[in-house]
Amino acid sequence: MLRYALKRLTSLLISLAIASLVIFAVIEVAPGDPASFMLGVNAQEDTLAALRAELGLDQSKVQRYLAWVGGMVQGDFGTSYQYRTPVSDMIAQRLWVSLPLALYSLALSTLIAFPAGIYAASRRGKAGDVGVMGATQIGIAIPNFWFAMMLVLVFAINLRWFSAGGFAGWDKGVFAALKSLTLPAIALALPQAAILARVMRSSLLDIMGEDFMRTARAKGLTRAQALRRHGLRNALIPVLTILGLQFSFLLAGGIIIEQVFYLPGLGRLIFQSISARDLIVVESVTMLLVFAVIVVNFAVDLAYAAVDPRLRGRT
Protein backbone atom coordinates (compact mmCIF):
# COMPACT_ATOMS: atom_id res chain seq x y z
CA MET A 1 0.00 0.00 0.00
CA LEU A 2 2.81 2.42 0.91
CA ARG A 3 4.66 1.61 -2.30
CA TYR A 4 1.51 2.17 -4.31
CA ALA A 5 0.91 5.49 -2.56
CA LEU A 6 4.48 6.64 -3.23
CA LYS A 7 4.22 5.69 -6.89
CA ARG A 8 0.97 7.60 -7.25
CA LEU A 9 2.47 10.56 -5.39
CA THR A 10 5.41 10.72 -7.80
CA SER A 11 3.11 10.78 -10.81
CA LEU A 12 0.99 13.42 -9.04
CA LEU A 13 4.02 15.68 -8.63
CA ILE A 14 5.09 15.18 -12.24
CA SER A 15 1.57 16.03 -13.41
CA LEU A 16 1.54 19.19 -11.32
CA ALA A 17 4.94 20.26 -12.63
CA ILE A 18 3.91 19.79 -16.27
CA ALA A 19 0.57 21.46 -15.66
CA SER A 20 2.28 24.52 -14.19
CA LEU A 21 4.63 24.69 -17.19
CA VAL A 22 1.73 24.51 -19.64
CA ILE A 23 -0.28 27.19 -17.86
CA PHE A 24 2.77 29.45 -17.60
CA ALA A 25 3.49 28.99 -21.30
CA VAL A 26 -0.09 29.76 -22.35
CA ILE A 27 -0.17 32.94 -20.28
CA GLU A 28 3.31 33.83 -21.52
CA VAL A 29 2.30 33.86 -25.20
CA ALA A 30 -0.77 35.94 -24.43
CA PRO A 31 -0.60 39.15 -26.40
CA GLY A 32 -0.67 42.41 -24.48
CA ASP A 33 1.68 43.87 -21.92
CA PRO A 34 0.12 44.04 -18.43
CA ALA A 35 2.10 47.14 -17.60
CA SER A 36 0.88 49.15 -20.59
CA PHE A 37 -2.62 47.80 -19.99
CA MET A 38 -2.55 49.16 -16.43
CA LEU A 39 -1.11 52.56 -17.29
CA GLY A 40 -3.07 53.17 -20.47
CA VAL A 41 -1.93 54.19 -23.97
CA ASN A 42 -0.42 57.53 -22.95
CA ALA A 43 2.09 56.10 -20.45
CA GLN A 44 5.71 57.26 -20.66
CA GLU A 45 8.33 54.68 -21.54
CA ASP A 46 10.25 55.13 -18.26
CA THR A 47 7.07 54.78 -16.16
CA LEU A 48 6.29 51.57 -18.02
CA ALA A 49 9.80 50.26 -17.42
CA ALA A 50 9.56 51.12 -13.71
CA LEU A 51 6.23 49.30 -13.39
CA ARG A 52 7.55 46.27 -15.27
CA ALA A 53 10.49 46.15 -12.87
CA GLU A 54 8.13 46.45 -9.91
CA LEU A 55 5.95 43.60 -11.20
CA GLY A 56 9.02 41.52 -11.99
CA LEU A 57 8.17 41.48 -15.70
CA ASP A 58 11.70 42.47 -16.70
CA GLN A 59 13.19 39.22 -15.43
CA SER A 60 13.80 36.26 -17.69
CA LYS A 61 11.04 33.71 -18.30
CA VAL A 62 12.86 31.06 -16.30
CA GLN A 63 13.28 33.35 -13.31
CA ARG A 64 9.62 34.35 -13.43
CA TYR A 65 8.45 30.74 -13.70
CA LEU A 66 10.58 29.66 -10.75
CA ALA A 67 9.46 32.64 -8.69
CA TRP A 68 5.81 31.85 -9.46
CA VAL A 69 6.06 28.15 -8.61
CA GLY A 70 8.30 28.78 -5.60
CA GLY A 71 5.84 31.31 -4.28
CA MET A 72 2.83 29.03 -4.72
CA VAL A 73 4.52 26.25 -2.78
CA GLN A 74 4.72 28.67 0.14
CA GLY A 75 1.13 29.83 -0.33
CA ASP A 76 2.13 33.07 -2.05
CA PHE A 77 0.21 33.35 -5.32
CA GLY A 78 1.70 36.67 -6.33
CA THR A 79 0.20 40.15 -6.33
CA SER A 80 -2.69 41.17 -8.54
CA TYR A 81 -1.62 43.64 -11.25
CA GLN A 82 -5.00 45.26 -11.08
CA TYR A 83 -5.75 45.58 -7.37
CA ARG A 84 -2.23 45.34 -5.92
CA THR A 85 -3.53 42.88 -3.32
CA PRO A 86 -2.16 39.36 -2.74
CA VAL A 87 -3.83 36.91 -5.13
CA SER A 88 -4.10 34.36 -2.32
CA ASP A 89 -6.40 36.76 -0.41
CA MET A 90 -8.60 37.22 -3.48
CA ILE A 91 -8.77 33.46 -4.01
CA ALA A 92 -9.53 32.77 -0.34
CA GLN A 93 -12.38 35.25 -0.45
CA ARG A 94 -13.86 33.76 -3.64
CA LEU A 95 -13.44 30.20 -2.40
CA TRP A 96 -16.03 30.98 0.26
CA VAL A 97 -18.55 31.17 -2.56
CA SER A 98 -17.28 28.59 -5.05
CA LEU A 99 -16.49 25.81 -2.59
CA PRO A 100 -19.84 25.87 -0.75
CA LEU A 101 -21.59 26.09 -4.13
CA ALA A 102 -19.73 23.01 -5.39
CA LEU A 103 -20.42 21.06 -2.20
CA TYR A 104 -24.07 22.16 -2.13
CA SER A 105 -24.68 21.05 -5.71
CA LEU A 106 -22.72 17.83 -5.17
CA ALA A 107 -24.95 17.03 -2.18
CA LEU A 108 -28.09 17.83 -4.19
CA SER A 109 -26.91 15.79 -7.15
CA THR A 110 -26.16 12.78 -4.90
CA LEU A 111 -29.51 13.10 -3.13
CA ILE A 112 -31.34 13.02 -6.46
CA ALA A 113 -29.16 10.52 -8.29
CA PHE A 114 -28.77 7.73 -5.73
CA PRO A 115 -32.47 7.03 -5.17
CA ALA A 116 -33.20 7.51 -8.87
CA GLY A 117 -30.43 5.14 -9.94
CA ILE A 118 -31.30 2.49 -7.37
CA TYR A 119 -34.99 2.72 -8.25
CA ALA A 120 -34.29 2.37 -11.97
CA ALA A 121 -31.97 -0.60 -11.41
CA SER A 122 -34.51 -2.39 -9.25
CA ARG A 123 -37.22 -1.92 -11.89
CA ARG A 124 -35.03 -2.80 -14.84
CA GLY A 125 -36.92 -2.86 -18.12
CA LYS A 126 -40.21 -1.81 -16.50
CA ALA A 127 -42.02 1.50 -16.88
CA GLY A 128 -40.26 3.05 -13.86
CA ASP A 129 -36.83 2.31 -15.32
CA VAL A 130 -37.75 3.62 -18.75
CA GLY A 131 -39.19 6.78 -17.18
CA VAL A 132 -36.12 7.51 -15.05
CA MET A 133 -33.72 6.79 -17.92
CA GLY A 134 -35.73 9.01 -20.28
CA ALA A 135 -35.59 11.80 -17.71
CA THR A 136 -31.82 11.42 -17.36
CA GLN A 137 -31.38 11.61 -21.15
CA ILE A 138 -33.15 14.96 -21.11
CA GLY A 139 -31.19 16.05 -18.01
CA ILE A 140 -27.88 15.39 -19.77
CA ALA A 141 -28.99 17.37 -22.81
CA ILE A 142 -29.93 20.51 -20.86
CA PRO A 143 -27.26 23.23 -20.84
CA ASN A 144 -26.95 24.22 -17.19
CA PHE A 145 -26.85 27.96 -17.87
CA TRP A 146 -30.13 27.72 -19.78
CA PHE A 147 -31.65 25.74 -16.95
CA ALA A 148 -30.41 28.47 -14.60
CA MET A 149 -32.24 31.09 -16.65
CA MET A 150 -35.43 29.06 -16.48
CA LEU A 151 -35.08 28.70 -12.70
CA VAL A 152 -34.66 32.47 -12.41
CA LEU A 153 -37.72 33.01 -14.60
CA VAL A 154 -39.94 30.70 -12.55
CA PHE A 155 -38.67 30.99 -8.98
CA ALA A 156 -37.19 34.48 -8.89
CA ILE A 157 -39.26 36.51 -11.34
CA ASN A 158 -42.66 34.84 -11.26
CA LEU A 159 -42.86 33.26 -7.79
CA ARG A 160 -40.39 35.64 -6.09
CA TRP A 161 -39.15 32.89 -3.76
CA PHE A 162 -35.49 33.64 -4.42
CA SER A 163 -33.50 36.61 -5.61
CA ALA A 164 -32.46 36.53 -9.26
CA GLY A 165 -28.76 36.86 -8.53
CA GLY A 166 -26.04 38.06 -6.22
CA PHE A 167 -24.70 36.55 -3.04
CA ALA A 168 -26.00 37.50 0.40
CA GLY A 169 -22.66 36.91 2.12
CA TRP A 170 -21.96 34.61 5.05
CA ASP A 171 -22.13 37.51 7.52
CA LYS A 172 -25.89 37.71 6.82
CA GLY A 173 -26.27 34.26 8.35
CA VAL A 174 -25.92 30.75 7.03
CA PHE A 175 -29.54 30.56 5.94
CA ALA A 176 -29.46 33.72 3.83
CA ALA A 177 -26.18 32.69 2.23
CA LEU A 178 -27.38 29.19 1.41
CA LYS A 179 -30.64 30.59 0.08
CA SER A 180 -28.78 32.75 -2.43
CA LEU A 181 -26.79 29.68 -3.50
CA THR A 182 -29.86 27.46 -3.86
CA LEU A 183 -30.90 28.26 -7.45
CA PRO A 184 -27.30 28.12 -8.75
CA ALA A 185 -26.76 24.83 -6.92
CA ILE A 186 -29.89 23.30 -8.43
CA ALA A 187 -28.90 24.50 -11.91
CA LEU A 188 -25.47 22.92 -11.52
CA ALA A 189 -26.72 19.76 -9.83
CA LEU A 190 -29.46 18.58 -12.15
CA PRO A 191 -27.42 17.72 -15.27
CA GLN A 192 -24.78 16.16 -12.99
CA ALA A 193 -27.46 14.14 -11.18
CA ALA A 194 -28.63 12.77 -14.53
CA ILE A 195 -25.14 11.45 -15.30
CA LEU A 196 -24.66 10.11 -11.78
CA ALA A 197 -28.02 8.30 -11.79
CA ARG A 198 -27.09 6.52 -15.03
CA VAL A 199 -23.73 5.43 -13.62
CA MET A 200 -25.41 4.27 -10.41
CA ARG A 201 -27.95 2.24 -12.37
CA SER A 202 -25.50 0.56 -14.72
CA SER A 203 -23.08 -0.16 -11.90
CA LEU A 204 -25.86 -1.80 -9.88
CA LEU A 205 -26.98 -3.83 -12.89
CA ASP A 206 -23.42 -5.08 -13.38
CA ILE A 207 -23.24 -6.12 -9.74
CA MET A 208 -26.59 -7.89 -9.92
CA GLY A 209 -25.13 -10.28 -12.48
CA GLU A 210 -22.31 -11.33 -10.13
CA ASP A 211 -22.12 -14.76 -8.55
CA PHE A 212 -22.17 -13.49 -4.98
CA MET A 213 -25.46 -11.76 -5.63
CA ARG A 214 -26.94 -14.99 -6.94
CA THR A 215 -25.68 -16.69 -3.79
CA ALA A 216 -27.30 -14.00 -1.66
CA ARG A 217 -30.60 -14.52 -3.47
CA ALA A 218 -30.23 -18.30 -3.20
CA LYS A 219 -29.87 -18.17 0.55
CA GLY A 220 -33.25 -16.48 0.72
CA LEU A 221 -32.69 -12.73 0.60
CA THR A 222 -35.10 -10.73 -1.49
CA ARG A 223 -33.73 -8.70 -4.37
CA ALA A 224 -33.92 -5.49 -2.32
CA GLN A 225 -32.23 -7.08 0.71
CA ALA A 226 -29.45 -8.55 -1.41
CA LEU A 227 -28.91 -5.19 -3.03
CA ARG A 228 -28.77 -3.34 0.26
CA ARG A 229 -26.44 -5.75 2.07
CA HIS A 230 -24.10 -6.88 -0.72
CA GLY A 231 -24.74 -4.96 -3.91
CA LEU A 232 -24.65 -1.31 -2.97
CA ARG A 233 -21.18 -1.26 -1.45
CA ASN A 234 -19.65 -2.98 -4.45
CA ALA A 235 -21.54 -0.81 -6.89
CA LEU A 236 -20.18 2.35 -5.32
CA ILE A 237 -16.67 2.10 -6.83
CA PRO A 238 -17.47 3.50 -10.28
CA VAL A 239 -19.91 5.90 -8.67
CA LEU A 240 -17.13 7.30 -6.45
CA THR A 241 -14.93 7.93 -9.50
CA ILE A 242 -17.67 9.95 -11.12
CA LEU A 243 -18.31 11.80 -7.85
CA GLY A 244 -14.63 12.76 -7.66
CA LEU A 245 -14.68 13.98 -11.26
CA GLN A 246 -17.92 15.85 -10.70
CA PHE A 247 -16.63 17.67 -7.66
CA SER A 248 -13.75 19.14 -9.60
CA PHE A 249 -16.08 19.84 -12.50
CA LEU A 250 -18.47 21.65 -10.19
CA LEU A 251 -15.67 23.72 -8.68
CA ALA A 252 -14.49 24.84 -12.10
CA GLY A 253 -17.80 24.43 -13.93
CA GLY A 254 -19.53 26.95 -11.73
CA ILE A 255 -17.76 29.51 -13.89
CA ILE A 256 -20.70 29.96 -16.28
CA ILE A 257 -23.37 29.61 -13.60
CA GLU A 258 -21.59 32.27 -11.54
CA GLN A 259 -21.94 34.55 -14.57
CA VAL A 260 -25.67 33.88 -14.78
CA PHE A 261 -26.28 34.63 -11.09
CA TYR A 262 -23.58 37.32 -10.61
CA LEU A 263 -21.99 35.26 -7.85
CA PRO A 264 -18.59 36.54 -6.67
CA GLY A 265 -16.84 33.16 -7.03
CA LEU A 266 -13.66 31.88 -8.66
CA GLY A 267 -15.31 31.75 -12.07
CA ARG A 268 -16.17 35.41 -12.08
CA LEU A 269 -12.72 36.19 -10.76
CA ILE A 270 -11.22 34.46 -13.81
CA PHE A 271 -13.53 36.31 -16.19
CA GLN A 272 -12.86 39.69 -14.62
CA SER A 273 -9.12 39.08 -14.54
CA ILE A 274 -9.02 37.96 -18.17
CA SER A 275 -10.79 41.10 -19.34
CA ALA A 276 -8.53 43.28 -17.18
CA ARG A 277 -5.41 41.40 -18.43
CA ASP A 278 -4.64 40.64 -14.77
CA LEU A 279 -2.79 37.56 -15.94
CA ILE A 280 -1.14 36.62 -12.67
CA VAL A 281 -4.60 36.08 -11.17
CA VAL A 282 -5.74 34.01 -14.16
CA GLU A 283 -2.56 31.95 -13.97
CA SER A 284 -2.85 31.23 -10.27
CA VAL A 285 -6.59 30.50 -10.22
CA THR A 286 -6.25 28.12 -13.17
CA MET A 287 -3.34 26.37 -11.45
CA LEU A 288 -5.37 26.09 -8.26
CA LEU A 289 -8.28 24.49 -10.13
CA VAL A 290 -5.98 22.04 -11.89
CA PHE A 291 -4.34 21.28 -8.55
CA ALA A 292 -7.76 20.57 -7.03
CA VAL A 293 -8.70 18.20 -9.86
CA ILE A 294 -5.42 16.28 -9.70
CA VAL A 295 -5.47 16.01 -5.91
CA VAL A 296 -9.12 14.92 -5.77
CA ASN A 297 -8.42 12.19 -8.33
CA PHE A 298 -5.35 11.14 -6.36
CA ALA A 299 -7.42 10.93 -3.17
CA VAL A 300 -10.12 8.88 -4.93
CA ASP A 301 -7.47 6.48 -6.26
CA LEU A 302 -5.94 6.06 -2.82
CA ALA A 303 -9.37 5.55 -1.27
CA TYR A 304 -10.00 2.68 -3.68
CA ALA A 305 -6.67 1.06 -3.04
CA ALA A 306 -7.37 1.26 0.69
CA VAL A 307 -10.79 -0.36 0.21
CA ASP A 308 -9.90 -2.86 -2.51
CA PRO A 309 -6.39 -4.39 -2.40
CA ARG A 310 -6.86 -5.82 -5.91
CA LEU A 311 -6.59 -2.33 -7.38
CA ARG A 312 -3.10 -1.70 -5.96
CA GLY A 313 -1.42 -3.65 -8.71
CA ARG A 314 -2.89 -1.43 -11.42
CA THR A 315 -1.78 2.09 -11.94
Next chain:
Amino acid sequence: MSRALWLGGALSALVLVAAGLSFLWTPFDHAAMNIPDKLQTPNGTHWLGTDHFGRDLFSMIMVGARTSIAVALVAVGIGIGLGVPLGLWAAARQGGWADEIIMRGNDLIFAFPSLVIAILITAIFGAGAVNAIIAIGIFNIPVFARVTRGGALPLWAREFILAARVSGKGAARISVEHILPNIANLLIVQATIQFSLGILAEAALSYVGLGAQPPTPSWGRMLADAQTLVSIAPHMALVPGIAIILTVLGLNLLGDGLRDALDPKLRVART
Protein backbone atom coordinates in the same frame (compact mmCIF):
# COMPACT_ATOMS: atom_id res chain seq x y z
CA MET B 1 -33.68 -0.99 -34.95
CA SER B 2 -34.45 0.29 -31.48
CA ARG B 3 -36.66 3.21 -30.56
CA ALA B 4 -33.62 5.17 -29.34
CA LEU B 5 -31.98 4.78 -32.73
CA TRP B 6 -35.10 5.91 -34.59
CA LEU B 7 -35.83 8.89 -32.40
CA GLY B 8 -32.17 9.92 -32.18
CA GLY B 9 -31.67 9.53 -35.91
CA ALA B 10 -34.81 11.50 -36.67
CA LEU B 11 -33.89 14.39 -34.36
CA SER B 12 -30.31 14.52 -35.64
CA ALA B 13 -31.50 14.40 -39.24
CA LEU B 14 -33.98 17.20 -38.54
CA VAL B 15 -31.20 19.48 -37.26
CA LEU B 16 -28.94 18.58 -40.19
CA VAL B 17 -31.70 19.25 -42.70
CA ALA B 18 -32.54 22.59 -41.04
CA ALA B 19 -28.88 23.60 -41.17
CA GLY B 20 -28.50 22.48 -44.79
CA LEU B 21 -31.77 24.08 -45.87
CA SER B 22 -30.70 27.40 -44.32
CA PHE B 23 -28.12 27.81 -47.10
CA LEU B 24 -30.94 27.83 -49.67
CA TRP B 25 -33.98 29.11 -47.83
CA THR B 26 -35.11 30.58 -44.54
CA PRO B 27 -38.59 32.03 -43.89
CA PHE B 28 -37.03 35.48 -43.38
CA ASP B 29 -33.58 37.00 -43.67
CA HIS B 30 -32.04 35.93 -40.35
CA ALA B 31 -30.18 39.22 -39.94
CA ALA B 32 -32.93 41.58 -41.11
CA MET B 33 -34.04 43.87 -38.28
CA ASN B 34 -37.63 44.95 -38.23
CA ILE B 35 -38.19 46.93 -35.05
CA PRO B 36 -42.03 47.33 -35.39
CA ASP B 37 -42.34 43.53 -35.24
CA LYS B 38 -40.10 43.11 -32.18
CA LEU B 39 -40.71 40.61 -29.36
CA GLN B 40 -43.60 38.83 -31.04
CA THR B 41 -44.59 35.51 -29.55
CA PRO B 42 -44.87 32.57 -31.97
CA ASN B 43 -47.59 33.19 -34.57
CA GLY B 44 -48.59 32.43 -38.15
CA THR B 45 -46.07 34.75 -39.77
CA HIS B 46 -43.15 34.30 -37.38
CA TRP B 47 -43.42 30.63 -36.45
CA LEU B 48 -41.18 30.94 -33.40
CA GLY B 49 -41.69 34.66 -32.78
CA THR B 50 -39.21 37.51 -33.07
CA ASP B 51 -36.42 38.92 -30.90
CA HIS B 52 -35.86 42.44 -29.56
CA PHE B 53 -34.74 43.63 -33.00
CA GLY B 54 -37.70 42.03 -34.74
CA ARG B 55 -35.52 39.31 -36.28
CA ASP B 56 -37.27 36.05 -37.08
CA LEU B 57 -36.27 33.46 -34.47
CA PHE B 58 -37.06 30.47 -36.71
CA SER B 59 -34.61 31.72 -39.34
CA MET B 60 -31.98 32.45 -36.67
CA ILE B 61 -32.35 28.95 -35.25
CA MET B 62 -31.88 27.44 -38.72
CA VAL B 63 -28.74 29.45 -39.42
CA GLY B 64 -27.49 28.97 -35.85
CA ALA B 65 -27.67 25.20 -36.34
CA ARG B 66 -24.99 25.65 -39.01
CA THR B 67 -22.62 27.28 -36.52
CA SER B 68 -23.21 24.65 -33.85
CA ILE B 69 -22.74 21.77 -36.27
CA ALA B 70 -19.65 23.28 -37.90
CA VAL B 71 -17.89 23.96 -34.59
CA ALA B 72 -18.74 20.59 -33.04
CA LEU B 73 -17.91 18.68 -36.23
CA VAL B 74 -14.45 20.17 -36.67
CA ALA B 75 -13.74 19.76 -32.95
CA VAL B 76 -14.61 16.05 -33.24
CA GLY B 77 -12.42 15.90 -36.35
CA ILE B 78 -9.46 17.24 -34.36
CA GLY B 79 -10.11 14.65 -31.66
CA ILE B 80 -10.26 11.78 -34.14
CA GLY B 81 -7.43 13.03 -36.33
CA LEU B 82 -4.95 13.25 -33.45
CA GLY B 83 -6.45 11.01 -30.79
CA VAL B 84 -6.97 7.86 -32.85
CA PRO B 85 -3.38 7.62 -34.19
CA LEU B 86 -2.04 8.27 -30.69
CA GLY B 87 -4.30 5.58 -29.24
CA LEU B 88 -3.29 3.09 -31.94
CA TRP B 89 0.37 3.85 -31.33
CA ALA B 90 0.00 3.46 -27.55
CA ALA B 91 -1.76 0.12 -27.98
CA ALA B 92 0.85 -1.18 -30.40
CA ARG B 93 3.59 -0.35 -27.90
CA GLN B 94 1.67 -1.48 -24.83
CA GLY B 95 3.74 -0.98 -21.68
CA GLY B 96 6.53 0.75 -23.58
CA TRP B 97 7.66 4.33 -23.15
CA ALA B 98 5.46 5.61 -25.99
CA ASP B 99 2.39 4.08 -24.32
CA GLU B 100 3.39 5.52 -20.95
CA ILE B 101 3.98 9.04 -22.30
CA ILE B 102 0.77 9.09 -24.36
CA MET B 103 -1.39 7.84 -21.50
CA ARG B 104 0.17 10.18 -18.92
CA GLY B 105 -0.29 13.05 -21.35
CA ASN B 106 -3.92 12.02 -21.61
CA ASP B 107 -4.37 12.02 -17.86
CA LEU B 108 -2.85 15.46 -17.75
CA ILE B 109 -5.27 16.93 -20.28
CA PHE B 110 -8.15 15.30 -18.42
CA ALA B 111 -7.00 17.04 -15.25
CA PHE B 112 -7.43 20.48 -16.78
CA PRO B 113 -10.89 21.93 -16.20
CA SER B 114 -11.92 22.01 -19.86
CA LEU B 115 -14.28 24.92 -19.69
CA VAL B 116 -11.77 27.10 -17.85
CA ILE B 117 -9.06 26.32 -20.39
CA ALA B 118 -11.45 26.88 -23.29
CA ILE B 119 -12.33 30.26 -21.83
CA LEU B 120 -8.64 30.99 -21.29
CA ILE B 121 -7.76 30.09 -24.89
CA THR B 122 -10.59 32.08 -26.45
CA ALA B 123 -10.02 35.04 -24.13
CA ILE B 124 -6.29 35.21 -24.76
CA PHE B 125 -6.19 34.42 -28.47
CA GLY B 126 -9.38 36.26 -29.25
CA ALA B 127 -13.02 35.23 -29.21
CA GLY B 128 -14.27 33.55 -32.36
CA ALA B 129 -15.45 30.33 -33.90
CA VAL B 130 -11.96 29.11 -34.86
CA ASN B 131 -10.50 29.46 -31.38
CA ALA B 132 -13.63 27.91 -29.89
CA ILE B 133 -13.12 24.92 -32.20
CA ILE B 134 -9.49 24.54 -31.12
CA ALA B 135 -10.38 24.90 -27.44
CA ILE B 136 -13.08 22.23 -27.67
CA GLY B 137 -11.05 20.03 -30.01
CA ILE B 138 -8.02 19.75 -27.70
CA PHE B 139 -10.14 18.05 -25.08
CA ASN B 140 -11.47 15.56 -27.62
CA ILE B 141 -7.97 14.23 -28.29
CA PRO B 142 -7.48 12.29 -25.02
CA VAL B 143 -11.03 10.94 -25.20
CA PHE B 144 -10.43 9.34 -28.59
CA ALA B 145 -6.91 8.23 -27.68
CA ARG B 146 -8.25 6.42 -24.64
CA VAL B 147 -11.18 4.79 -26.43
CA THR B 148 -8.91 3.71 -29.29
CA ARG B 149 -6.28 2.24 -26.99
CA GLY B 150 -8.92 0.52 -24.85
CA GLY B 151 -10.51 -1.05 -27.92
CA ALA B 152 -7.20 -1.96 -29.56
CA LEU B 153 -5.47 -3.63 -26.60
CA PRO B 154 -7.59 -6.80 -26.45
CA LEU B 155 -7.35 -7.13 -30.25
CA TRP B 156 -3.55 -7.33 -30.12
CA ALA B 157 -3.84 -10.62 -28.23
CA ARG B 158 -6.08 -12.18 -30.89
CA GLU B 159 -5.02 -14.86 -33.37
CA PHE B 160 -5.76 -12.90 -36.53
CA ILE B 161 -3.34 -10.20 -35.40
CA LEU B 162 -0.75 -12.85 -34.65
CA ALA B 163 -1.29 -14.22 -38.15
CA ALA B 164 -0.75 -10.78 -39.61
CA ARG B 165 2.47 -10.41 -37.64
CA VAL B 166 3.70 -13.78 -38.76
CA SER B 167 3.01 -12.82 -42.34
CA GLY B 168 5.46 -9.97 -41.84
CA LYS B 169 3.28 -6.89 -41.38
CA GLY B 170 4.63 -4.12 -39.17
CA ALA B 171 2.80 -2.61 -36.22
CA ALA B 172 1.70 0.47 -38.16
CA ARG B 173 0.24 -1.58 -40.99
CA ILE B 174 -1.55 -3.95 -38.62
CA SER B 175 -2.99 -0.97 -36.75
CA VAL B 176 -4.44 0.54 -39.89
CA GLU B 177 -5.49 -2.60 -41.74
CA HIS B 178 -6.73 -4.83 -38.91
CA ILE B 179 -7.18 -2.89 -35.68
CA LEU B 180 -8.88 0.21 -37.04
CA PRO B 181 -11.74 -1.55 -38.90
CA ASN B 182 -12.45 -3.60 -35.79
CA ILE B 183 -12.78 -0.60 -33.49
CA ALA B 184 -14.67 1.60 -35.97
CA ASN B 185 -17.93 0.92 -34.12
CA LEU B 186 -16.52 2.20 -30.86
CA LEU B 187 -15.22 5.31 -32.56
CA ILE B 188 -18.50 6.09 -34.30
CA VAL B 189 -20.39 5.85 -31.02
CA GLN B 190 -17.83 8.02 -29.23
CA ALA B 191 -17.93 10.53 -32.07
CA THR B 192 -21.69 11.07 -31.66
CA ILE B 193 -21.23 11.59 -27.92
CA GLN B 194 -18.37 14.06 -28.38
CA PHE B 195 -20.40 15.78 -31.08
CA SER B 196 -23.22 16.43 -28.64
CA LEU B 197 -20.78 17.59 -25.95
CA GLY B 198 -19.23 19.91 -28.53
CA ILE B 199 -22.61 21.48 -29.23
CA LEU B 200 -23.12 22.10 -25.51
CA ALA B 201 -19.61 23.54 -25.16
CA GLU B 202 -20.07 25.80 -28.18
CA ALA B 203 -23.33 27.08 -26.72
CA ALA B 204 -21.64 27.79 -23.37
CA LEU B 205 -18.73 29.65 -25.00
CA SER B 206 -21.02 31.69 -27.23
CA TYR B 207 -23.22 32.45 -24.25
CA VAL B 208 -20.34 34.14 -22.44
CA GLY B 209 -19.42 35.93 -25.66
CA LEU B 210 -16.31 33.90 -26.53
CA GLY B 211 -17.72 31.78 -29.37
CA ALA B 212 -18.87 32.79 -32.83
CA GLN B 213 -18.99 36.57 -33.14
CA PRO B 214 -21.77 38.70 -34.62
CA PRO B 215 -23.14 38.72 -37.25
CA THR B 216 -22.78 34.90 -37.30
CA PRO B 217 -25.88 33.66 -35.46
CA SER B 218 -25.37 31.08 -32.73
CA TRP B 219 -27.72 29.45 -30.25
CA GLY B 220 -25.55 30.35 -27.28
CA ARG B 221 -25.53 34.04 -28.11
CA MET B 222 -29.28 34.01 -28.72
CA LEU B 223 -29.56 32.82 -25.11
CA ALA B 224 -27.25 35.59 -23.92
CA ASP B 225 -29.45 38.15 -25.72
CA ALA B 226 -32.52 36.58 -24.17
CA GLN B 227 -31.24 36.70 -20.60
CA THR B 228 -31.95 40.35 -19.86
CA LEU B 229 -35.38 40.08 -21.51
CA VAL B 230 -36.39 36.79 -19.95
CA SER B 231 -39.19 38.33 -17.87
CA ILE B 232 -40.92 40.09 -20.79
CA ALA B 233 -40.07 37.69 -23.65
CA PRO B 234 -39.51 34.19 -22.24
CA HIS B 235 -39.92 32.66 -25.72
CA MET B 236 -36.59 34.22 -26.72
CA ALA B 237 -34.89 32.00 -24.13
CA LEU B 238 -37.13 28.98 -24.61
CA VAL B 239 -36.63 28.67 -28.37
CA PRO B 240 -32.81 28.35 -28.55
CA GLY B 241 -32.76 26.35 -25.30
CA ILE B 242 -35.15 23.77 -26.69
CA ALA B 243 -33.20 23.69 -29.97
CA ILE B 244 -30.02 22.83 -28.03
CA ILE B 245 -31.76 20.23 -25.88
CA LEU B 246 -33.40 18.47 -28.84
CA THR B 247 -30.14 18.40 -30.79
CA VAL B 248 -28.06 17.05 -27.91
CA LEU B 249 -30.81 14.60 -26.94
CA GLY B 250 -31.03 13.39 -30.54
CA LEU B 251 -27.28 12.84 -30.81
CA ASN B 252 -27.09 11.03 -27.46
CA LEU B 253 -29.98 8.74 -28.38
CA LEU B 254 -28.36 8.11 -31.74
CA GLY B 255 -25.10 7.19 -29.99
CA ASP B 256 -26.86 4.83 -27.57
CA GLY B 257 -28.88 3.29 -30.36
CA LEU B 258 -25.82 2.81 -32.56
CA ARG B 259 -23.89 1.21 -29.73
CA ASP B 260 -26.65 -1.32 -29.15
CA ALA B 261 -27.14 -1.95 -32.85
CA LEU B 262 -23.44 -2.30 -33.69
CA ASP B 263 -22.52 -4.52 -30.76
CA PRO B 264 -24.43 -7.82 -30.80
CA LYS B 265 -22.88 -8.85 -27.47
CA LEU B 266 -24.50 -5.92 -25.69
CA ARG B 267 -27.87 -6.81 -27.12
CA VAL B 268 -27.77 -10.17 -25.39
CA ALA B 269 -26.41 -8.77 -22.15
CA ARG B 270 -29.09 -6.11 -21.91
CA THR B 271 -32.13 -8.36 -22.08
